[in-house]
Amino acid sequence: MAEIGEPERRRILVPDETEPTPQVAPERREPTKVPAKEPA
Amino acid sequence: MNFLDIKAGDDVEVGTQIAFRFWRYVFPNHDAPLRLLSYVSPLRWRPKTPVEATSPDFEQQGIHGFKTMEDLLFAVRGDPSNLITRSKITGCDGVVVGSVALWGVVWEHSRGYRAQFAKPTSFSSAHGEGNVRALTELQTRFLQ
Numbered sequence: 001m002a003e004i005g006e007p008e009r010r011r012i013l014v015p016d017e018t019e020p021t022p023q024v025a026p027e028r029r030e031p032t033k034v035p036a037k038e039p040a
Numbered sequence: 041m042n043f044l045d046i047k048a049g050d051d052v053e054v055g056t057q058i059a060f061r062f063w064r065y066v067f068p069n070h071d072a073p074l075r076l077l078s079y080v081s082p083l084r085w086r087p088k089t090p091v092e093a094t095s096p097d098f099e100q101q102g103i104h105g106f107k108t109m110e111d112l113l114f115a116v117r118g119d120p121s122n123l124i125t126r127s128k129i130t131g132c133d134g135v136v137v138g139s140v141a142l143w144g145v146v147w148e149h150s151r152g153y154r155a156q157f158a159k160p161t162s163f164s165s166a167h168g169e170g171n172v173r174a175l176t177e178l179q180t181r182f183l184q
Contacts (some may be wrong), residue, residue, distance in 0.1 A: 003152075004150070009147075009148050010146075010148075011053060011146045012144070014144060016054045
């Protein structure tokens, strides 16, 4: 198929049916335990 | 697609470009399913699967397609049956005409395109041995 003529322009096409971006679950972190202060 | 192929200043379009092309088909031995191959290269097209070509930024690489069916017919001197002989020389049974969706880096030419990615969207006619069976099988197995 070499008979498509002379090149005219370069295009970038992105299909609109692209797969959704995988959702990465946020890292689960345990809350830091702060030692209770001793009453003054 | 590889976003490194996008250069500064490039416009990014959302969607695909429809083009028209032809392939070779072959019925393998032992009742295996029909195989679809590019007409010039040995690239095999698999059912419902996009194909990726060498970047069309490199020389004349990429998946070729014509802008219109008239452009395709002009290239084959008005009759896709003119392509059967070469397909048989390469061990295939015939040729099939159809359309593809193109995307990624797409070089637009005066009468066609060269693209990074493609997927068949229709098969309109088949020419050669078992052409009716080939067309039915392609329309059933290769299209979503």
